Amino acid sequence: MEITGEYFEALSSRGRKASLKPEGDHLSVYVDGDRIAGELRLESMQDNRVLHFECGRQFIADEVLGREFRLRHLGKTERFIRWLEQFSIRRALLLTVLVVSALALYRVLLSTASGLIVAGLPHSLEREIGENTYLAMKRTVFEESELPESVRSRLVGGAWALSGHMELPDVPEIHFHSSGFFGPNALAFPGGPVVVTDELVNLLDDDEEILAVIAHELAHVRERHSLKQIVDIVGMTAIAAILFGADESLIEEATAVLINARVLRNSRDYEKEADLIALEVIRDLGMDEMSLHSAISKLIGHSCGRDPAGAGLEECLEGDEFPDWLSTHPAGAERLEYLSGK
Structure with a gap:
């Protein structure tokens, strides 16, 4: 499986035409047949095309990537979040539970901790x-x-x-x-x-x-x-x-x-x-x-x-x-x- 698109080094806005190839659990980038980056781990993905790697590099695919690619290379947390974003009543309820749980965690832990933190700051x-x-x-x-x-x-x-x-x-x-x-x-x-x-x-x-x-x-x-x-x-x-x-x-x-x-x-x-x-x-x-x-x-x-x-x-x-x-x-x-x- 080879994915064509544009490759960006970390903190760079200059892109190069390249291809992305899965190699085991990692991804590698090739330009004109030469591998220029290897053992890349996917951190997140936007619009099923824009890939952000843990090292700060980025790859924008020419076409939307399929479900098989997402399942194989996205982490469990990222896949779970993307699953939630596909709206349904069941998922909306689950999202509500998660957000309410986060607020409850804040009220229980941070409300007490923030007072102690402020008191401790000179x-x-x-x-x-x-x-x-x-x-x-x-x-x-x-x-x-x-x-x-x-x-x-x-x-x-x-x-x-x-x-x-x-x-x-x-x-x-x-x-x-x-x-x-x-x-x-x-x-x-x-x-x-x-x-x-x-x-x-x-x-x-x-x-x-x-x-x-x-x-x-x-x-x-x-x-x-x-x-x-x-x-x-x-x-x-x-x-x-x-x-x-x-x-x-x-x-x-x-x-x-x-x-x-x-x-x-x-x-x-x-x-x-x-x-x-x-x-x-x-x-x-x-x-x-x-x-x-x-x-x-x-x-x-x-x-x-x-x-x-x-x-x-x-x-x-x-x-x-x-x-x-x-x-x-x-x-x-x-x-x-x-x-x-x-």
């Missing part, structure tokens, strides 16, 4: 990740702040008071930037720093509301939410790769969707936790308890182009049809309800 490493991320974004999406120095100094002083009350291991740096990309926003990077945009300061125009938002971001830093997300994503991806491989199969795509859904749910949980921590800090420091509620109301109104006062906010909340499960934050109505103490 804060210095977390700060380095955050600082490098901030510097990269500073070069691309952040511009120099145009806020008066007096305003920035006053808000930084308030942020330091918040940090001291929250007993953070280190006082995060507070940076002010203009950003047309982010608009009115504040961002907490792993371990700090915290970025507050000029657009947010100008929109809220109230120190206590701005500090309430900063308290929310400091809660993310204290609880190490960004680092937890990183560990969770790496852990879930590793489990999926071990169970299903990483060859762009249907199972891999389905697992990626479930991982994204899990990440979004974690994000919503972390946002609510940061809200409630900020609310507690605001109360402890004798600030206006409704300052965070008011800030979020203004941000919701800005996002839908309405005045957050009176009926404008209600119209925004009623017109919000974005599915909760696709959002990184709790729904606006839910968020305002628990921030009002109801």
